[in-house]
Amino acid sequence: MTSPTATLLISCPDQPGLVAKMANFIYSNGGNIIHADQHTDFTAGLFLTRIEWQLEGFNLPRNIIGAAFQAIAQPLNARWQLHFSDAMPRIAIWVSKQDHCLFDLIWRQRAGELAAEIPLIISNHEKLQPIAEQFGIDFHHLPMSADIKAEQEVKQLQLLKDYNIDLVVLAKYMQVLSADFITQFANTINIHHSFLPAFPGANPYQRAYERGVKIIGATAHYVTQDLDEGPIIEQDVVRVSHRDQTSDLIRKGKDLERMVLARAVRLHLQNRVLVYGNRTVVFA
Amino acid sequence: MTSPTATLLISCPDQPGLVAKMANFIYSNGGNIIHADQHTDFTAGLFLTRIEWQLEGFNLPRNIIGAAFQAIAQPLNARWQLHFSDAMPRIAIWVSKQDHCLFDLIWRQRAGELAAEIPLIISNHEKLQPIAEQFGIDFHHLPMSADIKAEQEVKQLQLLKDYNIDLVVLAKYMQVLSADFITQFANTINIHHSFLPAFPGANPYQRAYERGVKIIGATAHYVTQDLDEGPIIEQDVVRVSHRDQTSDLIRKGKDLERMVLARAVRLHLQNRVLVYGNRTVVFA
C-alpha cells in the first residue's frame, strides 16, 4: 500500500447499479480498489460511498480523473470530492489559553498520525506563543472582542489565504465564528467539551457538575452557523462520580477533548467523513 | 458476612470529629464495621457517609438503634436513615407495553441479584399481563388518560398502600406522574432512554437519530416534580453509527435501559445511594 491512492467521496440519489458503475470506472481504467464502502440512507433516498484505489497502474492522469468521473456523476446528479493520499492538507490550529489539544495535535502530526502540515497557529491570547516557537510554527495573535470581531475576522481570513489553509481546527478556541466568516471559510472542525446535545454553549463542565451526571463527554463537529449544532464527527465519554469536583471534570475532560478532536481530524484527513444534511457518514 | 447488617446513611453539616463520633457509636456498642465510606461536599459544606456493620454481637436491639443514634445525630443536625440487610423491600414495577426491563428485573430478583420482593405490577395496558401470570405476580390494569388521571392515581396510591410497597420502579411506564402523586409517594426510580440532560421528554431515540449523535445512553433517576430532572443514580452509553436506524437505536437502547435500571435499583436496595439537593452520592 505504499503506492499513493485516490479517494472518491460520493453522494447521489439511490438507484440500482451505482456500485457497479463506480467500480467499473476504476477497474476499466486499470485501478485496484483497496477500500470501498457504501451506505444507503433509505429515509433520504441517498446513496453514499467512499472508494479508494491505488494510483499505481491507473491509466488516467491525476489532472483529468475529475473530469472523467464527472461524465459519470453528472447524469446521476452526484455530488463528489476527489482526494489524493499524498496531498498534504494545510491545517491552521486556533487556540485560546489551553494547550492540551494544541500539544496533542502537534505531537500526533510529528508522530505521523496526521498526514498534514501545520504551518499556522492563530490565538486571541499570547499565552501559547512559546509552544508555537518551540515547534517552529508561525503564531499570529489576534485579540478578540465584540467590537473588533468584524475587522479581526477579516485578518483571520486573510491569514488563511496567505497560508493556503485547507482546514481550520478550533482546538479550544472558545470563540464563536460569525455567520459571515463561516460562509467564506467552511472547512472547520471544533471540539465541544460535552456530549452534545447535552450542555451546549458555555461552561458545560460546571453545568454537568451541577446536574450531577455520572458520565461526561466531548464532541468533535464541523462548524456551522448554528452554534454547537453542526454535523457530529466523533464523540466519546468518561465516567465521573460524586468525588469529582468541577476541576476534576475539567481535567478528565481534557483527555477526552484531545482524543476526540484528534480522531475527528484524522478521519477528516483520511477523507473518511462524508457530510449530508446535518449528518455524517464516517467510513471508519 | 452471613450475619445480617445494619446500614446508616447520614448527611450533616461538616465539622471535625464526625467519623470518630459515628465509628465510636458502632464500636462502643460492640459492632464490627464492614463498610464505611464518606464524602465531603465542600461546596455545600456537607459531610455524607455510609456505615454498615454486622448486627451479630451488636449490643443494641434493633428497635432502639434509631433512638440511640438520634441522641448523636440531633446535636449534629444530621439527617439519617437506618436500614437492615435482611429487610425485604417490596417493589411495585410499573410498565406500559415494553417488556424488556420488566423481564430483566424479575429475572434478577429470581436470580438473587435484587434483595427485594416484587408483589405488584401496575400497567396502563393489558399487554404484559401474561408475564405477570407466568411469574405469579399480581397485575393491575389501570388505563391512563388526561381526563381520568386524577382518579387513576388515587387507585394507584391505594394499591401501593394495600401491597405495602416501599419502592416504585417505572420500567418504561411512559407516563408522567402528577406532582400530587409524587408528594404522596416519593420513592420512585425511573429509567429515561437518553443520557440526560440530552433529549429530555419524548422520543429521544428519534431525536438522537435526527441529531446524528455517535453515542446514545440511558439514565436512571429518582422521580421528582420536574420531569427528567430528578437526581441521577446511574447512566451508561453505547456507540452508534450511520448504519443505525432509529429502530437500531431503540434495540441497542433496550440493553442499556435494562442494565442501567437494574444497577440503579440494586444500588438503591443496598442503601448505597444518598440523595442531597438534586445530587446523589453513590457509595459503590
Next chain:
Amino acid sequence: MTSPTATLLISCPDQPGLVAKMANFIYSNGGNIIHADQHTDFTAGLFLTRIEWQLEGFNLPRNIIGAAFQAIAQPLNARWQLHFSDAMPRIAIWVSKQDHCLFDLIWRQRAGELAAEIPLIISNHEKLQPIAEQFGIDFHHLPMSADIKAEQEVKQLQLLKDYNIDLVVLAKYMQVLSADFITQFANTINIHHSFLPAFPGANPYQRAYERGVKIIGATAHYVTQDLDEGPIIEQDVVRVSHRDQTSDLIRKGKDLERMVLARAVRLHLQNRVLVYGNRTVVFA
C-alpha cells in the same frame, strides 16, 4: 427494505476488478445492492466482501443464483456462501445449569432481535427444563461424563439432524466438545467468560480475582478443536474494583456474557461474519 434480500459472503485472492465483477453480477441481473462492504487483508493477499441486494426485481430465480455466481467465482478461486434473509435458521441452545444466556436468547428471539427458530434445547442437567417448557421448546437431557461422552455425542448429533439444526449456541454449556463432534458439526458459537486470550480454560472469574485485574470480559467465538482458540466474533469488558469479590465478578460477568453472546449470534444470523484462517471479518 421489506423485500427479502440475498447476501453473498466471498473470499478470494486479491486482484483488480473484483468489486466491479461482483457488482456487475448483481446489477446485470437487475438487483439493487443495499449493502456492500469489502476488506483486503494485504498480509494474506485476500479480498473479502459482503454484498446484500434486494431479491425483488432480481431476474435470477433463487435456485440458480448459486450456479450462476459459481461461474464467476470459480476462475477467481473464490470461496463463497449465499444466504437469503427470509430463511429462518434453526438454533439449538446447549446449556448446563445457568439460565441467564438461555433466557436472554429466548427473549431476544421472541422480541424479533434474532431472525431464527429455537426448536431445541440440550442440557447435561435437568435444572433448566422448566424454562424450556415455559416457552414451549423441546428439551433433551443428556447427562455428560468422560466415560459416556462418545455415546452421548452420537445422540447429540442425531438430535441436531432430527431437528434440522443450522447453528449450535453453547450458552454456558460448560463442557468441551470432542474433536470428532466438531468435525461432524462445525457451526457452533461459544461464550467464554473472559476476555480471551486471558484466562482460558476453567474458572476465569476466580483466576481474574486472584490476579487482581481491574477489567473483566467475555468472548464469543466459533468452536474449533483448539479449546478457546476459535475465531473471535465479539468481545466486551466491564470495570471491576477491589470491592468486587469473585461472586461480584460472576454477577457482572453474566451481563457481559449474555450481551456478547447475543451480539455474536445476531451478527452470525445476519451473515455479517466471514471467517478466514483463525480470524473473522465482521461486516457490522
Next chain:
Amino acid sequence: MTSPTATLLISCPDQPGLVAKMANFIYSNGGNIIHADQHTDFTAGLFLTRIEWQLEGFNLPRNIIGAAFQAIAQPLNARWQLHFSDAMPRIAIWVSKQDHCLFDLIWRQRAGELAAEIPLIISNHEKLQPIAEQFGIDFHHLPMSADIKAEQEVKQLQLLKDYNIDLVVLAKYMQVLSADFITQFANTINIHHSFLPAFPGANPYQRAYERGVKIIGATAHYVTQDLDEGPIIEQDVVRVSHRDQTSDLIRKGKDLERMVLARAVRLHLQNRVLVYGNRTVVFA
C-alpha cells in the same frame, strides 16, 4: 482544602473498632478528616484503609505523627505509610525510543496534574535526549545489553540515589529489570501494552493481531521480580476491528498507554494505592 494534608495508608488484621481507633487518633489531636475510605478483605482477614486529614489545626508536629501513630499501630500489627500532600516526590522516567508516554507525563506534570518533580530521564538510547533538553530535564544515556546489564544497573541505582528519586516510571523502557535491581529499588511503575494477563512478554500488539481479538488494552502495574506479574494499578481497553493492522493497534495502543500510565502515576502520587500480596486497593 488549600491546607496541606496528611494521609495514612494502613493495613492490619481485621478486628472490631479499627475505624474508631484511627478516627479517634486524628480527632483527638484536632485533625479534620477530609477523606476516609476502608476496605475489608474477608478472604485475607485484612482491614485496609486510607485516611486523609488537614494538617491545619492538627496538634501534632509532622515529625512526631509517625511515632505517635506507631503506638496505636504496633499492638494492631498494622503496616502503615504516612505521606504529606505538600511533599514533592521525585520521579525518574525511563524510556527507550518511544516518546508518547514521556511527552504525556511531562505535559501533565507541567499542567499540574501530577504533584511531583521530574528531575531525571534515563534511556538506553539517545533518541529522546532532545525532548529532555527541550523541557530542561537531565538526560542520562545508559546503553543496555545482556553483557553489560549488571554494571549499567549499578550506574542506574547510583543515579537514583544522586537525584534522590522516590519513584521510577518505566515509560516504554522495553527492558527487564534484574531481580537484584528490584530488591534495591522497589518503587517502580511499568506500563505494559496489553490487558494483562493476556499477551505477557514481547510484541503483544503483533500477537493480538494474530489472535484476532476485538479489544486491546494496556496495564499499569508495580514492577516485581515476576515479569508482568506485579500488582495491577490500572487498566483500560479500546475496540479494534478487522480493519486495524498491527500498526493501527500500535497507534491506538499509544493513547491507551499514556492514559493508563498517567492515571496510575497520579493515583500513586495521591497515595491512593495500597498494595497487599499481589493485589492493590485503589482508594479512588
